[in-house]
Amino acid sequence: MKLIKSLATAALALGVASAAMAEDKTKVGFVFVGPVGDGGWTYEHNQGRLAVEAEFGDKVETVFVESVPEGADSERVMTQMALEGADLIFTTSFGYMDPTINVASKFPNVKFEHATGYKRADNVSTYSARFYEGRAVQGLIAGNITKSNIIGYIGSFPIPEVIRGINSAYIQAKKVNPDVEFKIVWAYTWFDPAKEADAAKALIEQGADVILQHTDSTAPQAAAAEAGNVYTFGQASDMAEYAPMPRVSSIIDNWAPYYIERTKAVMDGTWTSTDTWAGIGAGMVGIGEITDAVPADVKEAALALKAAIASGDVHPFTGPLNKQDGSAWLAEGEVADDGTLAGLNFYVEGITGEIPQ
Amino acid sequence: MLKIEKRASPSKTWNWAAPIMAVALTMIVGGALFGLLGVNPFQAIAKIFYEPLFGEYAFYYRPQLMIKAAPLVLIAIGLSMGFRAGIWNIGAEGQYIMGALSGAGLALALYPMELPILLPLMVIAGALGGMLWGLIPGYLKVKFGTNEILVSLMLVYVAEQILASMALGLMKNPEGMGFPGSRNLQQYPSAHNAEIFAGSGMHWGVAAALIAVIFAYVMLTRHMFGFQLRLSGIAPRAAKFAGVDPGRMILICMGLSGALAGMAGLFEIAGPAGQVSIDFNVGYGFTAIIVAFLGRLNPIGILLAGLLLAITYVGGEITQSQMGLPLAAIQLFQGMLLFFLLAMDMLTNYRFRRSTKEAV
Secondary structure, three states: OOHHHHHHHHHHHHHHHHHOOOOOOOOEEEOOOOOOOHHHHHHHHHHHHHHHHHHHHHHEEEEEOOOOOOOHHHHHHHHHHHHHOEEEEEEEEHHOOOHHHHHHHHHHEEEEEEEEEOEEOOEEEEEOOHHHHHHHHHHHHHHHHOOOOOOEEEEEOOHHHHHHHHHHHHHHHHHOOOOEEEEEEEOOOOHHHHHHHHHHHHHHOOOOOOOEEEOOOOOHHHHHHOOOOOOOEEEEOOOOOOOOOOOOEEEOOOHHHHHHHHHHHHHHOOOOOEEEOOOOOOOEEEOOOOOOOHHHHHHHHHHHHHHHHHOOOOOEEOOOOEEOOOOOEOOOOEEEHHHHHHHHOEEEEOOOOOOOO | EEEEEEEEOOHHHHHHHHHHHHHHHHHHHHHHHHHOOOOOOHHHHHHHHHHHHHOOOOOHHHHHHHHHHHHHHHHHHHHHHHHHHOOOOOOOHHHHHHHHHHHHHHHHHHHOOOOEEEEEEEEHHHHHHHHHHHHHHHHHHEEHHHHHHHHHHHHHHHHHHHHHHHHHHHOOOOOOOOOOOOHHHHHOOOOOOOOOOOOOOOOHHHHHHHHHHHHHHHHHHHHHHHHHHHHHHHOOOHHOOOOOOOOHHHHHHHHHHHHHHHHHHHHHHOOOOOOOOOOOOOOHHHHHHHOOOOHOOOHHHHHHHHHHHHHHHHHHHHHHHHHHHOOOHHHHHHHHHHHHOOOHEEEEEEEEEOOOOOOO
């Protein structure tokens, strides 16, 4: 009896919740995987949130929950936001994919935007940035400035997005410096300053004098600053506090225009489920200022590559390219298609080591 | 002047008053902290404790409390057995992972065969996986006298590596486009640990946690083994004379707590979590240690402590999104709970006495 009663209340309250959405203030929720003060990935998503607030002022209300574990907990946080009348919810980590789909099926009137995933529904869009375009520019700089010819790379998880970045950086580095060698360490975390610092120190001890990172904290920057004569690049955020050395440039995720555009679409009632994958050209990927620690000619070449990628003249994955095992991948002049890139799970020829399986 | 003096026997009153005092002090100091952060402390604390239970959307949060508390209670019950006997299994997190992997592995191996007894089989596999992982430190302690605290803790990191390797390799979803993570067991009807009544939050793990509480209660108060457990903890030598084999006691406690942690992992992976992913474990095994002590190693106390912690989690999330409190403040609040409990615990075993000049 009690159960039936509570189920009835549930049904009733769901009705109330959808009625509450008719209010004129658009409510936008954000689910963050790290703390907003991580200085990297989550920091930039939060900047996007603040931009939405700045753009629409009183017409929007934004809410967020930070450091939400991927899995069952994230499902609860999303449901909570939907219940409390969110019209649009951005779920900003790959691991939120299945929970986002689950919650979206229960709230057909709420729009969801899932970052870096591939599952969509009528009320679920996906979006991501072509970070690998920025990686190509990093690779060019790294290949030029390394003296030991050893470039350290801190990977987070061996997923296609990270593997794309490693390949893209390696291809450009190899072009400008045939002797270059990549050492890759997997941290199995997006944000863990202690682990990231350990990884950076291990790479430096192995002779790396340039460190690229696909993790979100500034700990590797601090480790490089301590070691001296080691170059780094800001990840996700500019990390300008470590410029001009060790941080010589950065990849900046700029979500603000996308978040504003999608919020506007919800306000106007024009929102539809889409799949967005934008890069330097659209401004979703930015290259942070290249400091004077980089020789002028290298800087010039890097900016030229950036411009060529932005205009579409150069694609970072252009043949001839072989896979790590020596088999052919792309023929001369051939460009990798988005489908292959989306699921990329192999290294290009020349990279040593295995992708953890 | 005040003097601290050891009580002849632990105070019964303080044994129960300590957790209540700890909660009260946490509210006061936590409230002051929220106040310093510019949030109305009364509102924030009321939100944390009131919203999940009686708020507008309590119909959703109440079941969520059970989902969140179930693994904590199930693991803590197992741990409390060992803790009573002075056997310190700190590695429940690893046993939780191995239980989940054993059960999920069985299901993934049989996919997509529909088998009515699959879920029960998975539960058994989960319990066995957790038990074996717990027995490693137990066996090493009995055989070589190693420290079970260190070995069980280190095995957590080993289990995490195995989990990552499974999510990236053997158990990876072949239709997952190269992304790590297994098939979602929620979409495999035979293997899905679904809610017993839809929307109630009552999945089989919740049922198992409640059964474990009752079982543990009866065992501790009515059964010979419960007596032996307590005796081993209070007076190991006396226990030996009474015919309790310490080696056997260690193996039973490590195996039992491992089995319960393994089951908790299985219920989680087959239900709320759904898939083997690199970061499947979110610290239930460690939080359960807090739950066990907060509940005074008493089954009923553990049930209440598990619910209390679940409330601070769920209520904490609500407070974050509604009032903009940072997560760190919520975590501090949870940490204070254990801190004050340990501080108040002193009053169970010690008392303050006014000392006079003459006495010195």
